[in-house]
Amino acid sequence: MNSDLVLKHGGRSENDYDVVSGSFVVGRIFRPNAGVPKEKPWVWLVFFEHRKPGRPYKGHAVDREGALAEFAEAWRGR
Numbered sequence: 832m833n834s835d836l837v838l839k840h841g842g843r844s845e846n847d848y849d850v851v852s853g854s855f856v857v858g859r860i861f862r863p864n865a866g867v868p869k870e871k872p873w874v875w876l877v878f879f880e881h882r883k884p885g886r887p888y889k890g891h892a893v894d895r896e897g898a899l900a901e902f903a904e905a906w907r908g909r
Contacts, residue, residue, distance in 0.1 A: 857881040860898045873898040
């Protein structure tokens with residue numbers, strides 16, 4: 832499902848990952864310490880230069896796997 836998207840630890844904090852497609856970092860998945868809904872603490876974000884018109888570019892998820900699934904859906908436009 833997410834074979835073209837790989838998570839690599841971003842090094843900014845324990846729960847911070849770069850989303851890589853091929854040789855490009857195309858987004859980020861992370862869990863901030865504050866400012867997000869308690870029931871959906873993970874944030875996913877497609878970087879500006881990789882956004883596609885009419886597709887979501889950010890969102891919240893229950894867990895890291897859910898964030899990657901939502902990122903992939905937005906990335907592929909399904």
